[in-house]
Amino acid sequence: MNLYFEKANNDSLPFKVRYDYAKKAENIVVSRPNDSMNRVNMFKVANRYWNMDDFKSYKILSELVMEKSKDVNDSVSIGKACIYMRDYYHKLNMFDSCYQYINDAYKIYKGKTDKLKISKILLTKALYQYQVNDLLGAEKTTFELLNYLKFINDVELKYEAFNLLGIAYAELQEFDLSEKNYELAIKIVETNQMPTEFQLKSTTLNNLGILYSHKNKHHTAIKLYQKALSEMNLKYDQPLLYAMLKDNLAYSKFKTGSAIGLECLFFESLKIRDSLNNVSGIIINKIHLSEYFAFKRDQIKSFKFAEEANNLAVQKKQKKHQLLTLEQLVNVDPKNALKYTTQYIKIRDSLEIAERKTRNKFARIEYETEELTLEKDNLISQRKTILYISSCIFFILVLILFFWYQKTKNRELVFIKAQNQANEEIYTLILDQHQKIEEGKQYEKARIAKELHDGIMGRLSSIRLNLFVLEKKTDESTIAKCIEHVHEIQEVEKEIKSIAYDLGNNLFSENISFETMVKKLFTAIENHSDIDFTLFIDPKLDWEMVNSTFKIQIYRILQEALQNIDKYAQAKTVLVSIKKLDDTIEIGITDDGVGFQKKKVKKGFGLKNMKARAKEIGGKVVVKSEKGKGTSILLIVPSKI
Numbered sequence: 264m265n266l267y268f269e270k271a272n273n274d275s276l277p278f279k280v281r282y283d284y285a286k287k288a289e290n291i292v293v294s295r296p297n298d299s300m301n302r303v304n305m306f307k308v309a310n311r312y313w314n315m316d317d318f319k320s321y322k323i324l325s326e327l328v329m330e331k332s333k334d335v336n337d338s339v340s341i342g343k344a345c346i347y348m349r350d351y352y353h354k355l356n357m358f359d360s361c362y363q364y365i366n367d368a369y370k371i372y373k374g375k376t377d378k379l380k381i382s383k384i385l386l387t388k389a390l391y392q393y394q395v396n397d398l399l400g401a402e403k404t405t406f407e408l409l410n411y412l413k414f415i416n417d418v419e420l421k422y423e424a425f426n427l428l429g430i431a432y433a434e435l436q437e438f439d440l441s442e443k444n445y446e447l448a449i450k451i452v453e454t455n456q457m458p459t460e461f462q463l464k465s466t467t468l469n470n471l472g473i474l475y476s477h478k479n480k481h482h483t484a485i486k487l488y489q490k491a492l493s494e495m496n497l498k499y500d501q502p503l504l505y506a507m508l509k510d511n512l513a514y515s516k517f518k519t520g521s522a523i524g525l526e527c528l529f530f531e532s533l534k535i536r537d538s539l540n541n542v543s544g545i546i547i548n549k550i551h552l553s554e555y556f557a558f559k560r561d562q563i564k565s566f567k568f569a570e571e572a573n574n575l576a577v578q579k580k581q582k583k584h585q586l587l588t589l590e591q592l593v594n595v596d597p598k599n600a601l602k603y604t605t606q607y608i609k610i611r612d613s614l615e616i617a618e619r620k621t622r623n624k625f626a627r628i629e630y631e632t633e634e635l636t637l638e639k640d641n642l643i644s645q646r647k648t649i650l651y652i653s654s655c656i657f658f659i660l661v662l663i664l665f666f667w668y669q670k671t672k673n674r675e676l677v678f679i680k681a682q683n684q685a686n687e688e689i690y691t692l693i694l695d696q697h698q699k700i701e702e703g704k705q706y707e708k709a710r711i712a713k714e715l716h717d718g719i720m721g722r723l724s725s726i727r728l729n730l731f732v733l734e735k736k737t738d739e740s741t742i743a744k745c746i747e748h749v750h751e752i753q754e755v756e757k758e759i760k761s762i763a764y765d766l767g768n769n770l771f772s773e774n775i776s777f778e779t780m781v782k783k784l785f786t787a788i789e790n791h792s793d794i795d796f797t798l799f800i801d802p803k804l805d806w807e808m809v810n811s812t813f814k815i816q817i818y819r820i821l822q823e824a825l826q827n828i829d830k831y832a833q834a835k836t837v838l839v840s841i842k843k844l845d846d847t848i849e850i851g852i853t854d855d856g857v858g859f860q861k862k863k864v865k866k867g868f869g870l871k872n873m874k875a876r877a878k879e880i881g882g883k884v885v886v887k888s889e890k891g892k893g894t895s896i897l898l899i900v901p902s903k904i
Contacts, residue, residue: 267291271311278315285311289324297331302340305331309347322351342371342380349387362391382411382420389427398431405431418455422448426467433474445471462501465491469508472515481515488512506535506544514551517558525555546572546584550591557595565595582610593735600736659684777806777814781839784822788829800841804848816876817850817900820884823873824852824896832856832894843902850898858888873898 270276270284285308292304305328312321329344345368352360369384385408392401408424425448432441445467451457452464468491475484488508491497498505513528529552536544549572557565573588575581589607593600666677730745778800785796806814821839828834834856842849870886873896877884882900 268307268311271308272314281311282315282317285315285317285320289320293327297335299337299340302328302332302337306340306343306347313350318351318354322348325351338371339375342368345371346384358391358394362388365391378411378415379417382408382415382417385411386420386423386427389424393427393431396434398435401431402428418451418457422451422457422463425451426463426470429467429470429474433470433477438474438478441474442471445474459496460500462494462497462504465494465497465501465504465508469504469511472508472511476511476515476518479518481518484515485512485519488515502535503539503541503544506532506539506541509535510544510548510551514554517551517555522559529555542575542579543581543584546576546581546588549575550587553591553595562595566592569595582614586611586614601740604736604741777809777818780818781821784818784825785839788825792829794829794834795836797836797838798841799839801843803843804841813880813900816880817848817898820873820876820898821850821852823869827869828852828854828856828894831859834893846902848900848902850900852896852898853893854895855893858890858892858894860888860890 267284267288271281271288273281288304288311289308292301292308295301305324309321309324309328312318312324325344325347329341329348332338332340332344345364349361349364349368352358352364365384365388369381369388372381372384375381385404389401389404389408392398392404405424405428408420412421412424425444429441429444429448432438432444448467449464449471452467457463468487472484472487472491475481475487488511492505492508492512497508509528510532513525513532516523516528517525529548533545533548533552535541536548549568553565553567553569553572556562556568569588569591573585573592576585576588586607589603589610592603593607596603663677666673670677730749733741733745781798781800785798788794789796825837828837832854834854837852837854840849840851840853842851870884874884877898877900880900882898885897885899886894887897888894
């Protein structure tokens with residue numbers, strides 16, 4: 264057997280000879296008993312097929328070893344087979360199947376002690392979530408990864424985690440958080456002995472430079488690119504990264520208005536990328552060259568590079584990059600702008616639909632995982648309950664028999680009493696079970712309502728992007744097409760209201776006013792604290808005319824702010840003022856508590872949630888606070904009356 268493995272892995276032998284030895288090894292392991300060593304050998308044969316690019320045989324053997332592992336409940340081999348299947352589907356770019364198998368592997372290894380294996384699986388999971396633009400999912404998974412990394416000293420995984428968070432936050436336009444995580448990644452590289460050939464510091468410096476470029480701070484970006492390029496052996500260790508940095512440096516210099524030496528930088532980068540057949544890099548390079556020559560009023564070269572970039576993107580099916588090329592073609596070939604814009608919208612919509620479908624599959628996988636875990640816990644609980652009831656009944660029967668022998672005259676009375684006791688216990692258990700089921704229904708109802716509501720936002724985002732074309736073109740034809748999307752917004756609004764009404768619990772019934780709900784907030788806190796609340800509500804405000812969703816968001820913001828004051832402010836007095844101005848409502852929340860320094864405060868979800876809710880109704884939240892001088896929060900929103 265070992266001889267077959269050696270021959271199958273010997274690259275000096277002809278391919279057919281190596282393949283025949285792999286087949287011989289497969290025939291032996293498939294026919295042998297299903298023991299742990301044989302399963303190890305099956306994995307070895309699968310690896311030989313992978314090395315010989317016979318991915319079909321690799322998949323078949325991986326599925327077989329998974330089936331055999333399940334037969335004997337070998338969880339470690341099942342998890343390993345899941346990772347093998349993930350590798351197969353990754354080769355085919357089928358990311359939903361990849362996510363399914365990596366998630367299955369995580370479920371298996373989560374109960375084990377191998378924290379390094381779990382950490383690697385979590386990093387892979389987060390990367391797939393980022394790949395389909397599930398940025399919040401990637402953030403959550405990466406935080407889970409960092410919790411595991413507290414127990415193991417793996418600096419490379421920590422670097423990858425912080426670098427991924429930096430990229431995800433940049434996509435979310437959380438630039439401060441992105442910069443913070445990039446700096447943590449660079450610090451890890453600088454303070455630990457890590458392989459220099461990967462050029463991790465230059466990689467993160469490049470990412471940080473791109474971040475500053477997006478913030479239009481090109482002078483800072485230039486310094487970061489130059490610092491990255493100064494790393495020793497960069498061109499030889501990582502030529503693609505070197506080419507990217509050269510291109511980014513030239514583009515940032517171009518954005519500052521400098522034109523000295525830019526062509527050399529652009530073409531040096533393009534030459535390297537051409538030699539390495541780096542398709543995405545070539546496309547970006549040519550888009551930059553098109554912009555550069557357009558600036559120099561060389562329309563022929565500008566159009567030439569834009570068209571070449573577009574043709575390459577189409578040829579290599581690089582749809583995301585094709586969007587960039589079409590944007591550039593609109594700029595350099597305005598006569599055909601309508602054609603390019605139509606193609607742009609069609610491709611962008613197809614990408615968004617594909618990404619949304621994949622994200623939905625990811626969400627269903629997560630949901631099914633939680634459901635299976637909950638079902639397993641419920642089964643264990645039910646077994647314990649049945650065992651307890653059975654034990655009780657058995658004990659009662661023993662007592663009945665004992666008293667029947669001891670006290671013949673009273674045996675019927677004892678039996679009836681014991682039977683009543685058993686019935687009461689069973690009835691109590693049934694009531695408890697019904698209560699738990701009802702609580703579960705209410706929880707699930709609220710959760711599904713929120714998920715459906717959040718899902719609608721994808722449609723609104725798509726509509727918003729469709730309307731961006733108005734920034735570049737405002738002819739009658741374009742406006743007519745955009746009017747359709749405006750009508751679609753009305754349909755989405757109706758759908759949101761319908762879903763929210765059917766699935767969500769309305770905070771404000773017909774019998775309870777908004778002012779009453781706010782006063783209940785105060786009362787709830789006053790009942791367990793010494794805080795003195797003062798509430799002023801402008802009598803000009805007619806809350807019956809205010810949209811219910813609008814009132815809910817204001818109420819939730821007030822609730823979040825008052826809970827934070829109760830938890831952290833150590834305040835004695837709190838003033839809440841709600842005033843109606845011309846077209847806005849201003850809600851001020853002021854306390855005399857300990858205050859805080861905004862730059863030093865730990866970033867949590869409270870303030871972020873408040874700002875997000877305010878933004879949803881077209882408002883904004885302004886927070887002012889100083890250490891020892893209390894805190895004031897001002898919510899400004901359109902009146903909606």
